[in-house]
Amino acid sequence: MSAPLLETRDLVKAFGAHRAVDGVSFTVAAGETLALVGESGSGKTTTGRMALRLVEPTSGQVRFDGTDVRSLGARALRRLRRRMQIVFQDPSDSLSPWMRVGALVREGIDVHGIAEGAEADARMRRLLEEVGLRPELAARFPHELSGGQRQRVAIARALAVEPALVVCDEIVSALDVSVQAQVLNLLMELQRSRGIAYLFISHDLAVVERLADRVAVMRQGRIVEQGGAAKVLGAPEHEYTRTLLASALLGR
Amino acid sequence: MPALLEVRDLRTSFVTPSGIARAVDGASFDVGTGESVALVGESGAGKSVLATSLLGLVPPPGRITGGTIRFEGHDLAALGPGSLRDLRGRRIAMIPQEPATAFDPLRRVGDQVAEVARAHGERSRAVAARRAVTMLARVGLPDPERSARSYPHELSGGMRQRVLIAMALLLEPAFVLADEPTTALDATVRAGILDLLRRLQRESGTSLLLITHDLAVVEATCTRALVMYAGQIVEDAPVVDGVVSPAHPYTRGLLASLPRIGDGRGPFRAIQGMVPAATAWPTGCRFRERCDVAIARCTIEEPLLLARQQGGAARCHLAGGGEAASPAFGASVSGSGR
Numbered sequence: 001m002s003a004p005l006l007e008t009r010d011l012v013k014a015f016g017a018h019r020a021v022d023g024v025s026f027t028v029a030a031g032e033t034l035a036l037v038g039e040s041g042s043g044k045t046t047t048g049r050m051a052l053r054l055v056e057p058t059s060g061q062v063r064f065d066g067t068d069v070r071s072l073g074a075r076a077l078r079r080l081r082r083r084m085q086i087v088f089q090d091p092s093d094s095l096s097p098w099m100r101v102g103a104l105v106r107e108g109i110d111v112h113g114i115a116e117g118a119e120a121d122a123r124m125r126r127l128l129e130e131v132g133l134r135p136e137l138a139a140r141f142p143h144e145l146s147g148g149q150r151q152r153v154a155i156a157r158a159l160a161v162e163p164a165l166v167v168c169d170e171i172v173s174a175l176d177v178s179v180q181a182q183v184l185n186l187l188m189e190l191q192r193s194r195g196i197a198y199l200f201i202s203h204d205l206a207v208v209e210r211l212a213d214r215v216a217v218m219r220q221g222r223i224v225e226q227g228g229a230a231k232v233l234g235a236p237e238h239e240y241t242r243t244l245l246a247s248a249l250l251g252r
Numbered sequence: 253m254p255a256l257l258e259v260r261d262l263r264t265s266f267v268t269p270s271g272i273a274r275a276v277d278g279a280s281f282d283v284g285t286g287e288s289v290a291l292v293g294e295s296g297a298g299k300s301v302l303a304t305s306l307l308g309l310v311p312p313p314g315r316i317t318g319g320t321i322r323f324e325g326h327d328l329a330a331l332g333p334g335s336l337r338d339l340r341g342r343r344i345a346m347i348p349q350e351p352a353t354a355f356d357p358l359r360r361v362g363d364q365v366a367e368v369a370r371a372h373g374e375r376s377r378a379v380a381a382r383r384a385v386t387m388l389a390r391v392g393l394p395d396p397e398r399s400a401r402s403y404p405h406e407l408s409g410g411m412r413q414r415v416l417i418a419m420a421l422l423l424e425p426a427f428v429l430a431d432e433p434t435t436a437l438d439a440t441v442r443a444g445i446l447d448l449l450r451r452l453q454r455e456s457g458t459s460l461l462l463i464t465h466d467l468a469v470v471e472a473t474c475t476r477a478l479v480m481y482a483g484q485i486v487e488d489a490p491v492v493d494g495v496v497s498p499a500h501p502y503t504r505g506l507l508a509s510l511p512r513i514g515d516g517r518g519p520f521r522a523i524q525g526m527v528p529a530a531t532a533w534p535t536g537c538r539f540r541e542r543c544d545v546a547i548a549r550c551t552i553e554e555p556l557l558l559a560r561q562q563g564g565a566a567r568c569h570l571a572g573g574g575e576a577a578s579p580a581f582g583a584s585v586s587g588s589g590r
Contacts, residue, residue: 039438146526147295176294176465181509181522188519203439206511210518233513247439248513250446250472 003066005030005197006051006084006165011060013046020046022221023060030164031191033198035208035229037244038218044201047218048167051199052084053077065164082112085158089170091150095142101128101153102138108160127156131186148179155186165197172207184211205248209233217241254325255282256459257306257427260581262319264298264305266530273530275301275314277483280557280581283427288453288460290470290491292506293480296527299463302480303431306461307346308336324426342372345420347413347430354416355404361415362388362400368422387418392448410441414448421452428453431463446473467510471496476564479503482528482538485557488565488580499560499571501543537568545570557581 004027013021021043028034036044049055051062053069062069064084072080088094095104105124109115115123125135131152142150151171158166168187172180188211190196202208208215209229216226217238225238236242264276275298283289293299304310306321308328321328324343328336340346348354355364365384366377374380381400388396391414404412413433420428430449434442450473453460462473470477471494479487479500487500498504505523525542528534534541540550549569557567557580565580 039440148526176527177467177506178294178509178523179526181511181520182524184520185522204511206513206515209513209515210511210520229517243440245513247443250443250468 002029004028004063005065006199007061007063008047008051009061009063011047011050011062012058013043013050013055014058019221021050021057024218024221024223026216026223026226028165028197028199030197031195032213033191033200033211035200035202035212035215036218037202037205037208037215039203039244041220042218043221044218045169048086048169048199048201051167052081052086054086082108082161083164084167085161085163085165086167086169087151087154087158087171089173091147091154092142094154095150095157097142099141100138101133101140101142101145104142104153105138105156105160108157112161114161123160127160130159130190131156132182146179147175148183151175151183152186155183155190159190159194162194163196165199167199167201169201170203173203180207187211205233205244217244254322256285256287256324257283257461258320258322258581259306260320260322262302262305262321263317264301264310264314265317266301266314268531270529271531274483274533275530276305277530277533278319279480279483279485280319281478281485281488282581283459283461285426285459286453286457287476288450288462288474290474290477291461291463291480292465292467292470292477294465294506294527296530297480298483298530299480300431303346303429303461303463306429307340307344308333338372341368341425342423343425344427344429345423345425347416347420347428347433349432350436355412357404359403360401361404361407361412362402365400365415365419365422368419372423383422384418387422388415390452391415391418391421392444393418408441409437410445413437413441413445417445417448417452421456421458424456425458427459427461429461429463432465433462434469435464435466442469443472449473467496467507468512477503479506482533483530484538484567486539486567487571488557490563497564499562499564499566500539500568501545501570502539503566505542505544539568 006028009025011021011024012019024047038044046055050057064080102124105127106120109120109123128135133152172183200212212229215229215232216223219240225232225241260280262276262279266273266275279302291299305316310316362384365387366380369380369383385396385400388399393399393411393414434445464470471491475491477489477491477496478485479489481502487503489503490497496507498507508521509523523542536552537550537555540546555567555569557565559565559580
């Protein structure tokens with residue numbers, strides 16, 4: 001078996017005496033989806049951010065494509081971010097309100113010197129189409145778009161640098177169910193066409209079941225169970241996983 | 253006999269920079285005594301504006317521009333602000349969405365529950381305090397005496413939501429409006445809150461109108477779902493054996509796009525397009541542009557909400573209203589303005 005794309009080992013984030021993440025180890029292979037599931041306060045969001053070093057780990061290891069992420073200097077870290085992107089729950093927080101959609105999507109292309117001038121513009125338009133947005137929307141501001149459209153812009157922005165891995169942090173929780181389905185289908189199509197790996201952070205087990213290859217269940221900073229999605233969700237071994245499943249079913 | 257709550261052709265609009273937003277645009281429905289009914293819809297459908305309209309709390313520049321709301325036989329629009337305020341809390345109560353912001357952070361929760369009784373005529377501080385503790389016990393707070401002395405931040409989100417339920421039910425209202433009462437909560441806590449709501453609603457015979465975007469919550473809690481789309485009720489769907497039984501293509505689409513545990517791997521079934529803007533509802537059927545079974549008639553003729561022989565009602569030319577169909581919830585009253 002080839003080396004994993006992303007690997008964390010004994011990852012810890014302590015805030016004073018409280019360990020928000022307490023010894024988390026997992027791997028994500030190229031082109032696969034690992035779902036990190038848990039309730040609020042489980043440490044799943046902090047774990048996702050530590051993978052990109054948006055949050056500095058207290059201890060433990062993060063390796064991406066063989067590189068020790070924690071040892072990287074600022075410039076090397078910036079290069080790494082070309083390969084590893086993140087999309088957040090609320091796109092309004094990550095999209096500058098005074099930048100037009102086109103400029104928002106072009107930003108990564110420009111920053112990383114992927115293309116220039118007319119070629120960069122052409123790429124930006126192709127990206128908008130790829131995420132299901134009409135190219136005319138390039139001239140709009142984020143507040144002129146619907147929640148679903150804004151999340152598509154955030155995805156196009158992440159794709160602009162052609163990443164190998166995207167951390168998706170509750171990216172559909174703020175969307176209506178009909179729009180949620182559109183955005184999740186888009187994610188799955190992009191994985192097929194581009195071979196992207198996802199670290200998919202979610203509280204919603206029913207969503208996770210549709211798109212994850214493997215699932216890791218977090219509680220109070222630790223992974224209590226992980227394995228193939230069908231196994232963890234179909235025949236869970238840990239009591240907490242069973243509790244989560246039962247609450248998701250609401251007595252059905 | 254009239255229903256406890258009768259809403260007929262209700263219209264609420266807002267003046268916005270891009271035109272008049274008809275957020276609620278001809279909504280009609282009933283809620284009977286002791287019934288547990290869901291009001292379902294996506295953002296932009298108008299369900300929150302409908303809720304504030306029922307409570308007489310439409311925020312300016314919004315305004316009720318037509319229709320009637322009758323509660324226990326009274327026309328709510330004809331009541332002055334004082335009588336309306338008295339009705340709210342005593343006969344009509346509301347459980348808000350966000351347990352974090354619904355409290356005064358500097359006062360003990362027991363005092364805040366007791367305040368409800370005092371605001372509605374309980375003279376004795378001691379009696380009000382006792383009633384508060386009794387109610388906190390009923391909603392399942394551990395050690396209610398001690399919980400009553402806690403400040404809001406000392407309780408978990410689930411416990412705060414229980415306190416809000418206690419406040420709403422303290423005066424034994426006939427009608428409770430719960431606005432997304434579990435949306436801010438984790439799944440393991442959500443199940444407990446829904447159980448509590450169901451139990452209290454049955455015990456006290458209160459009517460419940462539960463506003464939610466979550467069909468799983470509807471199926472676990474209610475016997476009927478009013479589905480709202482583009483400012484109107486497009487379906488009144490019965491919940492049969494814990495499953496919403498849809499006739500309208502929008503309701504079917506919503507149900508299909510909701511992933512369920514046990515479905516296995518595979519693509520999601522989405523509804524194409526998005527909710528239109530309230531400043532420019534489409535002509536004809538408002539859902540036709542997103543509908544996968546629309547016919548020519550849907551473009552030219554707006555469907556009515558018609559009762560179905562199988563139960564429920566749907567606003568769709570293809571929902572099989574047939575000859576036996578009659579307008580649901582009485583004849584439609586035209587918006588006369590006020």
